[in-house]
Amino acid sequence: MFSPVMPTYARLPISFTHGGGVYLYTADGTRYLDALSGIAVNSLGHSHPVLSKTIADQAARLMHVSNLYRIEEQERLAARLTELAGMDNVFFCNSGAEANEAAIKLARLYGHQHGHESPKIIVADGSFHGRTLATLSATGNPKIQQGFEPLVDGFIRVPFNNISAIESAAKKYDDIVAVLIEPIQGEGGIRIPDSSYLQAVSQLCKSHNWLLMLDEVQTGVGRTGKWFAYQHHDITPDVLTLAKGLGGGMPIGACIAHGEAATILTAGKHGSTFGGNPLACAAALAVLDTIDTESLCSNAQQIGTLLVNTLTENLAGNPVVKEIRGKGLMLAIELDRQCTELVKKGLDNERILINVTADSVIRLLPPLIIDQSQANDIARKVTTLIETL
Numbered sequence: 001m002f003s004p005v006m007p008t009y010a011r012l013p014i015s016f017t018h019g020g021g022v023y024l025y026t027a028d029g030t031r032y033l034d035a036l037s038g039i040a041v042n043s044l045g046h047s048h049p050v051l052s053k054t055i056a057d058q059a060a061r062l063m064h065v066s067n068l069y070r071i072e073e074q075e076r077l078a079a080r081l082t083e084l085a086g087m088d089n090v091f092f093c094n095s096g097a098e099a100n101e102a103a104i105k106l107a108r109l110y111g112h113q114h115g116h117e118s119p120k121i122i123v124a125d126g127s128f129h130g131r132t133l134a135t136l137s138a139t140g141n142p143k144i145q146q147g148f149e150p151l152v153d154g155f156i157r158v159p160f161n162n163i164s165a166i167e168s169a170a171k172k173y174d175d176i177v178a179v180l181i182e183p184i185q186g187e188g189g190i191r192i193p194d195s196s197y198l199q200a201v202s203q204l205c206k207s208h209n210w211l212l213m214l215d216e217v218q219t220g221v222g223r224t225g226k227w228f229a230y231q232h233h234d235i236t237p238d239v240l241t242l243a244k245g246l247g248g249g250m251p252i253g254a255c256i257a258h259g260e261a262a263t264i265l266t267a268g269k270h271g272s273t274f275g276g277n278p279l280a281c282a283a284a285l286a287v288l289d290t291i292d293t294e295s296l297c298s299n300a301q302q303i304g305t306l307l308v309n310t311l312t313e314n315l316a317g318n319p320v321v322k323e324i325r326g327k328g329l330m331l332a333i334e335l336d337r338q339c340t341e342l343v344k345k346g347l348d349n350e351r352i353l354i355n356v357t358a359d360s361v362i363r364l365l366p367p368l369i370i371d372q373s374q375a376n377d378i379a380r381k382v383t384t385l386i387e388t389l
């Protein structure tokens with residue numbers, strides 16, 4: 001069928017007209033359970049009254065002014081984020097890729113200021129950092145890079161969750177300036193590193209004067225049961241990138257910096273017309289307030305544990321299941337086979353939105369507001385789906 005939309009996505013033949021809480025509805029009123037949240041975006045679910053009202057009120061007052069002027073909502077959001085993260089300042093943009101672009105530019109400038117003519121950034125196999133040229137070059141997935149050569153130079157790739165690979169790179173190259181990694185790889189298949197890994201990377205960065213840059217576009221803003229995933233590990237990064245769940249559905253990205261990293265991007269070095277506009281910042285402030293007032297970080301921890309336990313019980317002895325794992329509400333059921341067809345089957349048979357990543361990993365990222373009985377519904381529907389294999 002001809003479509004005037006470029007076919008960059010293999011879309012499923014369904015469209016939703018409205019949503020409420022953890023549910024989405026089609027025009028005829030059929031209800032679907034959303035266990036994906038727009039890929040970790042709708043942190044407060046759909047049409048949360050606080051977020052909807054904040055956006056409507058802010059839109060009626062002021063949507064956009066240029067970054068040539070002070071923007072009060074942006075300043076308030078930056079203050080809130082830096083307080084939550086224990087960091088110093090923020091550059092605002094509109095997406096995860098842009099947040100990582102800012103981080104990559106920051107690292108290069110930092111490198112030049114430290115006398116490196118060709119600064120290099122260590123990145124991991126299996127990572128995903130975005131679709132712009134620099135971020136797809138940083139991404140550790142050849143499928144995403146294919147056809148876009150020449151790639152952006154200056155990335156050194158190492159296996160994920162392997163500290164000695166970073167130590168070897170440190171011996172081989174003398175112009176490394178930063179490490180850019182996801183605390184848990186999302187697109188790569190919800191790959192959770194050993195608990196000591198991030199601390200060890202942080203220590204290596206400190207000892208070599210490299211910037212530790214954490215891409216928390218998917219893991220950030222409550223998803224793993226803490227405001228930011230690094231807070232499970234008693235470390236603070238030099239640079240932290242956020243997007244997705246931060247706006248609860250309103251596009252916004254953030255590159256947060258700490259210590260010397262917070263002094264690098266000065267006037268004229270980076271910018272974004274829409275970045276940090278009053279509408280997106282007001283929405284993000286409402287998301288952060290609601291996560292706080294509704295205790296959604298601890299909800300993510302509790303419901304996440306419940307989901308892993310229930311799925312483990314339901315699927316015990318099922319020969320196709322290799323592993324069930326997760327942190328907060330970032331969950332994976334890894335199968336022994338390719339299972340992308342479960343996404344459509346989920347819609348058709350169980351009225352549930354799920355995702356499959358890395359071909360054989362069922363990924364669940366429900367809204368942070370999900371309750372116990374809805375979580376049990378997810379577990380039941382997903383179990384039924386897996387049993388069809």
Ligand SMILES: Cc1ncc(COP(=O)(O)O)c(C=O)c1O
Nearest residue numbers: 095096097128129130186217218
């Ligand atoms: C870890 C991570 N970084 C970056 C991105 C890119 O974000 P965006 O699609 O908003 O550019 C994503 C998107 O899935 C992501 O998961």
